[in-house]
Amino acid sequence: MPTDIINELYKILEQRKSADPSSSYVASLYAQGTDHILKKIGEEAAELLIAGKGGSQNEIIHETADLWFHSLVLLVYKGIDADSVRSELERRLGQSGLEEKASRPRQ
Amino acid sequence: MPTDIINELYKILEQRKSADPSSSYVASLYAQGTDHILKKIGEEAAELLIAGKGGSQNEIIHETADLWFHSLVLLVYKGIDADSVRSELERRLGQSGLEEKASRPRQ
Amino acid sequence: MPTDIINELYKILEQRKSADPSSSYVASLYAQGTDHILKKIGEEAAELLIAGKGGSQNEIIHETADLWFHSLVLLVYKGIDADSVRSELERRLGQSGLEEKASRPRQ
Amino acid sequence: MPTDIINELYKILEQRKSADPSSSYVASLYAQGTDHILKKIGEEAAELLIAGKGGSQNEIIHETADLWFHSLVLLVYKGIDADSVRSELERRLGQSGLEEKASRPRQ
Numbered sequence: 403m404p405t406d407i408i409n410e411l412y413k414i415l416e417q418r419k420s421a422d423p424s425s426s427y428v429a430s431l432y433a434q435g436t437d438h439i440l441k442k443i444g445e446e447a448a449e450l451l452i453a454g455k456g457g458s459q460n461e462i463i464h465e466t467a468d469l470w471f472h473s474l475v476l477l478v479y480k481g482i483d484a485d486s487v488r489s490e491l492e493r494r495l496g497q498s499g500l501e502e503k504a505s506r507p508r509q
Numbered sequence: 510m511p512t513d514i515i516n517e518l519y520k521i522l523e524q525r526k527s528a529d530p531s532s533s534y535v536a537s538l539y540a541q542g543t544d545h546i547l548k549k550i551g552e553e554a555a556e557l558l559i560a561g562k563g564g565s566q567n568e569i570i571h572e573t574a575d576l577w578f579h580s581l582v583l584l585v586y587k588g589i590d591a592d593s594v595r596s597e598l599e600r601r602l603g604q605s606g607l608e609e610k611a612s613r614p615r616q
Numbered sequence: 617m618p619t620d621i622i623n624e625l626y627k628i629l630e631q632r633k634s635a636d637p638s639s640s641y642v643a644s645l646y647a648q649g650t651d652h653i654l655k656k657i658g659e660e661a662a663e664l665l666i667a668g669k670g671g672s673q674n675e676i677i678h679e680t681a682d683l684w685f686h687s688l689v690l691l692v693y694k695g696i697d698a699d700s701v702r703s704e705l706e707r708r709l710g711q712s713g714l715e716e717k718a719s720r721p722r723q
Numbered sequence: 724m725p726t727d728i729i730n731e732l733y734k735i736l737e738q739r740k741s742a743d744p745s746s747s748y749v750a751s752l753y754a755q756g757t758d759h760i761l762k763k764i765g766e767e768a769a770e771l772l773i774a775g776k777g778g779s780q781n782e783i784i785h786e787t788a789d790l791w792f793h794s795l796v797l798l799v800y801k802g803i804d805a806d807s808v809r810s811e812l813e814r815r816l817g818q819s820g821l822e823e824k825a826s827r828p829r830q
């Protein structure tokens with residue numbers, strides 16, 4: 403059975419909190435703070451849109467990984483457990499199979 | 510041991526391919542096609558930036574789940590296995606612990 | 617000589633501050649506040665990326681107008697004069713013709 | 724009467740088509756092509772969201788200028804006249820004062 407990649411990544415990203423920003427990319431993200439991490443998420447989302455519109459499957463895979471990776475960096479930086487996101491996703495699974503979102507009020 | 514939420518979601522999203530767009534939110538996304546799914550990813554990314562900048566932990570959790578959810582919808586729609594993203598993330602884990610990205614040439 | 621469309625729009629958007637949110641789209645944006653206006657900017661930016669990647673010239677024109685329009689709504693809502701953006705753009709023009717940005721330190 | 728900054732910028736950006744990418748920031752954007760220009764628009768939009776959520780008025784001005792600047796670069800690169808965007812914005816002004824958008828069908 404495969405290990406849960408999200409949890410595994412989370413643990414390593416957590417360890418990077420004590421790494422040297424000059425040699426660790428992740429530690430450098432933490433050192434630059436919230437705005438910088440959010441800018442990276444914005445960049446990676448833009449790259450996923452561009453890949454999704456015209457790119458190869460490999461580009462979509464690459465950009466999705468980049469986007470998830472940097473979202474996890476945000477969670478770790480903010481001290482939010484990845485299990486919270488898991489629970490939120492499971493909650494949707496439980497509600498008549500993903501259809502919760504449609505009925506949820508949106509702004 | 511927890512099940513892998515990404516794989517579990519993927520399977521259910523895959524099943525929604527045969528659901529009725531008028532009653533299934535996910536099926537309605539597939540029916541509207543690539544541009545619509547990408548717009549949703551763009552929207553959710555924007556909402557994560559806004560939550561990350563000033564929102565509560567719950568808002569960040571909620572928006573991260575929304576963003577991952579819609580990225581998975583894109584993968585399923587494009588026929589890309591979630592394991593490809595897992596492998597891409599694992600590849601980074603293998604390369605001296607997440608530091609691959611820093612050495613990867615960026616535009 | 618054409619009137620300055622940015623200033624003209626700004627004035628009308630300013631007048632909408634006293635309009636009824638139930639009958640004026642712009643007034644409804646103001647009523648929903650900063651987060652909602654920013655979400656609209658995020659959406660329109662995503663739509664411009666999608667149009668820019670694969671859309672027609674008309675779609676690019678339409679989405680650029682949408683993006684500028686909603687950025688102006690933000691300026692008006694925040695009480696920022698459009699002339700400030702004009703001055704910022706003119707400042708770049710003055711610095712050896714737009715090349716300021718390259719030399720500006722970036723995060 | 725102030726000159727129209729959008730048209731003025733457009734002309735200079737147009738002239739940059741023949742500049743050397745190694746010394747002109749704008750020429751380097753053209754040389755890198757559509758995807759790169761769109762990534763910059765995505766980045767600047769993300770930075771505007773972040774500034775709009777928590778930044779100073781100066782940051783909002785700066786990021787709005789960056790976003791408009793890079794949207795204009797896209798127009799020039801795609802051979803789309805800035806007057807087309809002006810006309811699109813004027814068309815909305817003409818339709819009972821900006822309220823066109825609310826009545827326009829949205830996906």
